[in-house]
């Protein structure tokens with residue numbers, strides 16, 4: 198009996214990298230196809246013109262107001278800076294590499310980019326490896342630590358757990374998926390090259406998913422924005438109030454916080470909602 202299974206995946210991938218075994222022309226072909234298809238999706242007109250809609254990848258957005266803006270305002274991915282869009286493409290490249298390495302390591306990699314539909318909400322899961330639903334992530338070193346510590350349930354700013362839950366739920370009748378109650382993130386630290394498999398038993402999330410989807414659909418059709426998920430925090434002792442980091446990275450902060458002012462500190466931009474003391478650094482306007 199083959200001793201390889203999902204619990205040996207990361208060690209087996211490391212063996213492919215260090216012992217140079219397993220990667221052959223079939224895997225190279227798979228890698229070329231996976232990465233080429235991903236770049237086609239990223240850089241073709243079809244992707245640019247995709248209408249904003251509820252998708253598996255956004256239903257878990259922790260701030261419902263952010264999701265509402267995405268669905269109901271004009272800002273589109275085509276408005277995002279080149280650096281941000283290239284970062285997304287780089288993530289796709291890492292995904293293709295990790296799935297190829299899993300294949301080279303002798304694991305069963307199937308169902309890549311299969312369309313998953315749950316209650317009319319569409320998504321594309323990354324893959325099923327050894328019967329387990331897998332979402333592949335590339336992460337900064339601090340984010341990678343959250344996966345290593347299996348901490349996503351307490352700190353999940355992008356709603357990854359809900360996204361994975363949607364894919365597992367959508368695979369309940371899929372014969373490729375033999376693990377019906379859990380799923381895992383296959384993650385790479387894109388700075389240090391570390392790899393980790395972060396598995397979650399999603400039984401509680403799976404039972405709540407149908408009602409969550411109903412609530413999210415209702416929210417998406419509201420005439421006005423839902424409440425803000427976060428509030429400003431003091432910027433030191435100046436009396437100024439600044440956006441918390443989740444809002445600083447939000448593409449809709451200028452819609453969400455009227456009168457917002459941006460200041461270019463040397464360690465990065467700071468967004469003030471209240472200015473009691475004018476910072477001695479240049480101010481900048483919305484993009």
Ligand code: SF4
Nearest residue numbers: 260263425444447453
């Ligand atoms: S700026 Fe903050 S509160 Fe407003 S939509 Fe974005 S994440 Fe939500």
